[in-house]
Amino acid sequence: MNTPGNTLVVERASLSYGDRPIVTDLSLALPEGQVTVIVGANACGKSTLLRALARLLRPAGGQVLLDGRDVHTIPTRQLARRLGLMPQAPIAPEGIVVADLVARGRHPHQGLFGRWSAADDAAVAAALEATGVSDLADRAVDELSGGQRQRVWIAMALAQETSVLLLDEPTTYLDLAHQIEVLDLLARLNAERGTTIAMVLHDLNLAARYADHLVALRAGRMVAAGTPAEVVTEETVEAVFGLPCMVVADPVTGTPLVVPR
Amino acid sequence: MSLPGRAGRTTWLFVALAALAVAALLSVALGVRAVGWSDIVAGLSGDHDTVGAAAVAKRVPRTALAVLVGGSLGLAGAVMQGVTRNPLADPALLGVTSGSALAVVCGIAFFGLAAPSSYLAVAILGAAAAAVLVHAIGSLGRGGPTTLKLALAGAACTAAFSSMVSAVLLPRIDVMNEFRFWQIGGVGGADWHRIGMVAPLVLTALVVCMGAARGLDALALGDDAAAGLGVHVGRTRLLAGLAAIVLCGSATAVAGPIGFVGLVVPHLCRLLVGSAHRWLLPLSLLVGAALLTLADVLGRVVARPAELDVGIVTAVLGAPFFIALVRRAAVRAL
Numbered sequence: 001m002n003t004p005g006n007t008l009v010v011e012r013a014s015l016s017y018g019d020r021p022i023v024t025d026l027s028l029a030l031p032e033g034q035v036t037v038i039v040g041a042n043a044c045g046k047s048t049l050l051r052a053l054a055r056l057l058r059p060a061g062g063q064v065l066l067d068g069r070d071v072h073t074i075p076t077r078q079l080a081r082r083l084g085l086m087p088q089a090p091i092a093p094e095g096i097v098v099a100d101l102v103a104r105g106r107h108p109h110q111g112l113f114g115r116w117s118a119a120d121d122a123a124v125a126a127a128l129e130a131t132g133v134s135d136l137a138d139r140a141v142d143e144l145s146g147g148q149r150q151r152v153w154i155a156m157a158l159a160q161e162t163s164v165l166l167l168d169e170p171t172t173y174l175d176l177a178h179q180i181e182v183l184d185l186l187a188r189l190n191a192e193r194g195t196t197i198a199m200v201l202h203d204l205n206l207a208a209r210y211a212d213h214l215v216a217l218r219a220g221r222m223v224a225a226g227t228p229a230e231v232v233t234e235e236t237v238e239a240v241f242g243l244p245c246m247v248v249a250d251p252v253t254g255t256p257l258v259v260p261r
Numbered sequence: 262m263s264l265p266g267r268a269g270r271t272t273w274l275f276v277a278l279a280a281l282a283v284a285a286l287l288s289v290a291l292g293v294r295a296v297g298w299s300d301i302v303a304g305l306s307g308d309h310d311t312v313g314a315a316a317v318a319k320r321v322p323r324t325a326l327a328v329l330v331g332g333s334l335g336l337a338g339a340v341m342q343g344v345t346r347n348p349l350a351d352p353a354l355l356g357v358t359s360g361s362a363l364a365v366v367c368g369i370a371f372f373g374l375a376a377p378s379s380y381l382a383v384a385i386l387g388a389a390a391a392a393v394l395v396h397a398i399g400s401l402g403r404g405g406p407t408t409l410k411l412a413l414a415g416a417a418c419t420a421a422f423s424s425m426v427s428a429v430l431l432p433r434i435d436v437m438n439e440f441r442f443w444q445i446g447g448v449g450g451a452d453w454h455r456i457g458m459v460a461p462l463v464l465t466a467l468v469v470c471m472g473a474a475r476g477l478d479a480l481a482l483g484d485d486a487a488a489g490l491g492v493h494v495g496r497t498r499l500l501a502g503l504a505a506i507v508l509c510g511s512a513t514a515v516a517g518p519i520g521f522v523g524l525v526v527p528h529l530c531r532l533l534v535g536s537a538h539r540w541l542l543p544l545s546l547l548v549g550a551a552l553l554t555l556a557d558v559l560g561r562v563v564a565r566p567a568e569l570d571v572g573i574v575t576a577v578l579g580a581p582f583f584i585a586l587v588r589r590a591a592v593r594a595l
Binding site: 051054055056076077078079080081083084085086087088089090091092093094095096097100101104105107108110157160166 | 346348475478479481482483485486488489490491492493531535536537
């Protein structure tokens with residue numbers, strides 16, 4: 001699944017919406033085969049950064065490279081076979097069933113009038129299996145719980161069969177148990193398939209728990225990047241979130257745990 | 262609720278095709294003048310010796326026009342709903358149809374347009390201008406072009422355009438009779454020349470729409486998700502939207518403004534085959550054609566010896582459906 005050199009790199013990117021600068025002069029590399037989590041306070045530019053990684057936003061300066069090639073020079077369908085995206089608020093068409101929604105992940109693998117192939121069938125079946133929603137294949141997406149629905153969207157991204165997967169706040173609107181369920185699923189996909197994952201998360205403690213590589217942003221600039229143990233320190237948390245805190249070891253995983261003072 | 266698989270969906274396409282065949286046969290057989298089987302056979306084989314056979318022969322182009330216009334409107338509605346992700350999108354509701362009619366009426370009244378081929382160009386330009394105007398009005402204020410804002414802007418523009426059509430036509434008794442169908446919509450004045458003029462455009466638009474079917478499937482998931490799946494969001498939307506405008510403008514050029522077909526048909530078809538556009542689009546085309554042909558037959562039969570224009574029949578059939586749909590959309594939006 002995983003081919004070497006398959007990383008996404010941001011080189012001195014400046015990102016803006018119209019005249020409003022959001023991110024300035026930011027460089028970052030997603031370590032191959034690892035889980036990178038981007039954290040920061042509200043409106044720090046973390047979702048904007050993810051949109052730039054997913055080529056939804058063209059940098060005003062600098063560039064985003066996949067295998068050393070500017071993502072905006074790669075034909076979008078070809079790029080979609082390498083780079084999967086789960087946006088923050090995707091829309092399920094009314095009445096669509098799970099299998100049909102997951103099948104739409106095959107879009108970049110099909111021609112304009114191309115026929116559905118056995119490879120498409122296999123990819124969809126594998127994605128349903130990996131996310132544990134095979135039993136729901138014939139159910140309408142509208143009827144599912146929030147956690148189930150999120151797993152279905154991840155299944156759609158998996159059916160796309162990309163080596164890199166980007167997720168914008170995949171745990172929003174979920175209760176804690178479902179947040180853990182979704183993050184465990186992503187950790188397993190990373191371990192089993194070697195998929196390079198980058199996601200934006202709100203919760204710093206969950207980020208520290210699931211990230212191999214943590215990136216902290218403040219006001220559009222990178223404040224720290226590295227392993228959770230390197231990044232989650234009392235000083236950095238105060239600098240990034242303006243929150244005085246203590247950092248202790250998570251009694252379950254040993255990863256850093258932030259306790260507000 | 263589980264949708265039919267591939268076999269079930271193919272079956273629905275054949276059912277729609279059979280319904281269209283029946284509708285076309287009825288359209289040739291039924292009318293103000295009652296005719297027998299021998300007249301129908303004679304009329305269809307080009308023999309105009311009896312009055313009945315001549316009446317049948319006149320109904321053939323009318324039927325062909327109803328099929329063409331109904332199919333165009335059904336398909337245009339399905340594509341517009343996909344492009345805007347708006348369940349209330351319909352060429353007539355969004356003001357596109359009436360804008361197109363207004364452009365043609367103004368062309369005839371003020372610029373002396375006479376050739377039907379120039380109607381066609383003006384109708385399509387009018388449709389495009391109305392689409393841009395309604396979208397601009399519906400995008401004002403917070404939240405961009407929401408479902409209900411677009412529908413409201415469309416309703417307001419439709420009312421304005423229709424009044425203007427009346428204002429242009431009413432003082433001119435001379436053109437009024439000939440162009441009355443611009444106000445209401447009808448297929449009574451069909452001839453082969455007009456049909457031959459719009460058919461190539463409709464076929465081209467159909468091919469473009471089918472080519473955009475997968476892109477529309479991806480667009481349904483949201484713009485970001487579609488881009489992530491490798492779709493050129495702007496390009497797909499522009500191409501499919503243009504095709505829908507050409508379909509709607511062509512239909513309006515030859516039959517005047519006809520409402521509700523583009524709204525009702527795609528919703529009905531979605532219940533039958535689901536939301537995948539490679540099934541939805543061809544089925545909407547067939548069902549639209551069958552529905553408009555049947556509506557035209559109904560208009561000829563219920564008011565004997567006079568005729569009701571097909572635009573009135575579709576409005577009577579479609580209005581209750583529209584109300585039900587708006588109520589549901591409003592509930593969802595709250």
